[in-house]
Every structure is written in C-alpha cells, then in structure tokens.
Amino acid sequence: MTRFDDLGPNSGLVEELYQRYLRNPASVDEHWRAYFSGATPPTGDGAAPVPPAPPAEAAPAATPAPAAPTSAPAPARPGPMVLDGDEPEPLRGAAARTVENMEASLGVPTATSVRVVPAKLLEVNRQILNNQLARTGSGKVSFTHLIAYAVLRALADFPALNSAYATEDGKPVVVRHQHVNLGLAVDVQRRDGTHSLLVPNVKEAETLDFAAFWRAYEELIVKVRSGKISPDDFAGTTSSITNPGMIGTVHSVPRLMPGQGFIVGVGSIGYPAEFEGADPAALAQLAVSPAFARGKSQNFANINTIANCTGGW
Numbered sequence: 001m002t003r004f005d006d007l008g009p010n011s012g013l014v015e016e017l018y019q020r021y022l023r024n025p026a027s028v029d030e031h032w033r034a035y036f037s038g039a040t041p042p043t044g045d046g047a048a049p050v051p052p053a054p055p056a057e058a059a060p061a062a063t064p065a066p067a068a069p070t071s072a073p074a075p076a077r078p079g080p081m082v083l084d085g086d087e088p089e090p091l092r093g094a095a096a097r098t099v100e101n102m103e104a105s106l107g108v109p110t111a112t113s114v115r116v117v118p119a120k121l122l123e124v125n126r127q128i129l130n131n132q133l134a135r136t137g138s139g140k141v142s143f144t145h146l147i148a149y150a151v152l153r154a155l156a157d158f159p160a161l162n163s164a165y166a167t168e169d170g171k172p173v174v175v176r177h178q179h180v181n182l183g184l185a186v187d188v189q190r191r192d193g194t195h196s197l198l199v200p201n202v203k204e205a206e207t208l209d210f211a212a213f214w215r216a217y218e219e220l221i222v223k224v225r226s227g228k229i230s231p232d233d234f235a236g237t238t239s240s241i242t243n244p245g246m247i248g249t250v251h252s253v254p255r256l257m258p259g260q261g262f263i264v265g266v267g268s269i270g271y272p273a274e275f276e277g278a279d280p281a282a283l284a285q286l287a288v289s290p291a292f293a294r295g296k297s298q299n300f301a302n303i304n305t306i307a308n309c310t311g312g313w
Contacts, residue, residue: 098197105255108165112253119269120289122146145217147266148182148241149210155180155239156206162238162261177261180206183240184217186224187247198224199240200233245269 020027021036028036082088091099122143129141155162164175182205186198200223202208202216223229239261244252245268254265270276275288283289 101257102255104258108256108258110256114251114253116291118289118291119143123269123290139214139218141214143269144184144241144243144246144266145214147243147264148184148217149213151239151241151264152180152182152206152208152213164238164259164261166259175259177238179204179238181236181238183237183260183263184220185240185242186221188224198229198234199237199242200224200229201235201237201240203236239263241266 017028017032018036021032025033025036090096126141126143126146133139133141160176162177162180164177166173166175181201181203183199183201186200188196188198190196200220202213202220205213205216208216220229220233223233237257237260240254240257240263242252242254242263243266245266248268250267252265252267254263256263270290271278271283271288272291275283275286278288
C-alpha cells in the first residue's frame with residue numbers, strides 16, 4: 001500500500017477503493033476513477049481531461065555506481081542505571097517471560113478506548129442473583145463473571161473484534177478466529193508472598209450459556225489456585241479480560257499480546273472519587289450511582305473493526 005502512504009489515516013480506505021477500481025472501474029465514483037487513472041478530476045460538465053503524456057527523454061549515459069558507504073556500527077544500548085550499592089539482578093523464569101511478552105506487544109498496532117459505565121443495575125441484579133444462589137447452595141456470581149459473559153454476547157454482534165493482526169512473508173495480514181478462546185487474567189500469590197499473573201482461557205466460550213461459562217470459569221480458577229493448570233489451558237487465547245479493579249485500580253491500559261483481537265481491562269466499581277464521602281441520602285437525591293471504568297485495547301487488524309469499536313460495548 002505504499003502507493004497511498006502519503007494519505008495518512010485515509011490510505012487504507014483509498015487502497016480499498018483502488019482495488020475495487022482495478023476489478024471494475026465502474027464500481028467507484030467518477031472522481032476516484034479520474035484520480036486512479038492519473039487524470040485531473042472531472043469538471044462541472046462531466047468532462048475529465050486527460051493530461052498529455054510527457055515527452056520521451058533520452059536515457060542518460062551509464063555512470064559507475066558510487067561505492068556504498070560503510071555503515072557505522074550501531075551504538076551500544078545503555079546499561080541500567082546503577083547507583084552506589086545497587087546490584088542488578090537478572091530476570092529469570094516467569095519475570096523474564098513477562099518482559100518478552102510485553103516487548104512483543106509493542107509490535108502490535110493498537111487503539112485503546114476507555115469508557116465509564118454505570119454499574120447500579122449490574123450491582124442490584126448481581127445481588128438478587130446471589131441471594132437466590134445462596135438459598136440453593138449453588139455458589140456465587142462475581143462481577144467479572146457477568147462482565148466477561150457480556151463481552152461474549154457483544155462479540156455475537158461484532159465478531160470482527162476477535163480478529164488478530166499478524167504478518168506473513170513480511171506483509172500485514174488479518175487472522176479471523178473462528179472461535180473465542182477467552183483469556184482470564186488471574187492473580188496468583190506464591191508461598192513467598194510474591195504475585196504472578198496467569199491467563200488461562202475458556203475454550204470456544206461463545207458456544208456456552210451463562211451457567212456453562214460460569215462452571216468453565218470456576219474450573220480454571222480451581223486449576224490455577226491448586227497448581228494443576230496445564231499448557232493446553234493457556235494455548236490459543238484469542239481475546240482477554242483482566243480485572244485490576246479488584247486491587248482498586250480505576251483506569252488501566254492493558255497490553256495486547258500478539259495473536260489476540262482485544263483485551264478488556266475492568267476498573268474498580270464504586271462512586272466517583274468526589275462523591276465517596278457523601279451522605280447516602282444525598283447520593284440518592286442526586287441520582288449518583290456506582291460506576292466502573294473499562295479500558296479496551298483493540299488491534300488494527302480490520303478497519304471496520306475499529307469503526308465499530310465505540311458501539312460494541
């Protein structure tokens with residue numbers, strides 16, 4: 001698409017029109033036909049003058065090709081800033097892999113959108129649902145269960161959001177995943193008190209109803225907490241949900257991993273900070289309800305996907 005690179009963010013649209021023009025010139029507007037044919041756009045009377053061909057020029061005499069300049073060696077990357085008494089410690093294991101993944105995420109072109117969503121209805125209905133479940137001894141439903149399932153329902157209307165960006169033979173391609181393997185970021189505390197983040201996924205999550213999704217979700221959590229998680233539980237993640245709101249985070253910009261279509265980060269649920277100390281009666285009178293911020297990083301695998309992002313969730 002180098003032909004239209006100088007058109008900036010519009011180059012993708014123009015390239016699409018150009019491909020249509022090559023297949024059938026009549027499928028595009030006459031102004032675009034004139035543009036793609038190299039002619040001046042048509043005037044008000046519909047005539048499209050074609051510029052005369054430039055006169056032929058004599059080929060210049062061959063001259064010896066200049067010697068290629070010797071490239072200077074790449075400057076060495078600066079090492080870590082080490083102060084007196086500091087001792088750099090190499091990253092190993094999961095920490096080193098996390099760094100590799102985060103560096104790999106920099107190669108994925110992304111767009112991030114952040115929305116604040118009222119949570120009053122979500123909060124009330126969750127309480128009603130859990131009251132019923134408590135009476136039957138059937139477990140408990142979390143906000144993450146409900147939000148993750150809402151994302152799956154939204155994907156039924158916007159399936160292109162599950163598409164991933166990749167390269168093939170050095171060229172950008174879009175990978176349209178046939179199923180949603182929904183990754184769930186789980187915070188795991190080790191025996192030494194340190195934390196790590198694991199992201200297993202629910203396979204073909206879009207095929208499950210809420211009860212089946214809840215069971216699959218809980219089974220993954222049990223596997224993670226008991227250390228029985230397997231490589232298959234991590235393989236093939238197409239999209240992810242992360243909930244840093246559980247530790248009080250209001251707004252985050254989650255990193256999108258290669259091969260995934262999107263990652264949704266859910267913020268903490270509560271009243272806006274300026275109303276945290278207000279009297280409940282005053283909050284009710286002002287109709288101020290709890291809310292949560294939702295940040296979504298989406299790849300640029302499909303221009304139509306980005307156009308639909310704002311209306312998706």
